[in-house]
Amino acid sequence: MMHAHIIANGRVQGVGFRYSAQQYAKEYNLNGWVQNKSDGSVELEVEGSDSQVHSFMTDLESGFSPFIRIEDMQIDTQQEEKGYKTFSIR
Template identity: 55%
Template sequence: MLAHVTVTGRVQGVGFRYSAQQQAAQHNLTGWVQNKADGSVELKVEGPEQKVDRFLEEMKAGFTQFIKVKQIDVDRFNKDEGYKQFSIK
């Protein structure tokens, strides 16, 4: 399963991308994360649906006390793009 995610809130300059990469590695998920010019963060994450859902739940909680997630928009696809790892762009 592939999820394309946009996250808004206090998500830049607080370790969000690094935290996302670490959590994805713990769940054996692949994809990427990047900051966007509008202050949001964009991700693509792929793997088994249950693991992706768990990752998204942890993301909603903010990963760390410095991250404050306001909104998460998720588009789900029943396909994989074949990422080999989870990278920070």
């Protein structure tokens, strides 16, 4: 199992990013959360199987939708889970 903490920069607020992240997380059976940050970036935590987390991050890098543009992502992964039960928008 894997846990990833991600901060995404670019055109990520006001473009359906959090909703898209939630939909993709459900598709990959991942738990965690997503929230907008005051500096214009978006912060996420996701956890689940290694392959599902990697697939989610690949989709995230491509922007989920044509309206979202990822310019930079900071990713911190670890093997220890926090035990989230759902994926929520904060």
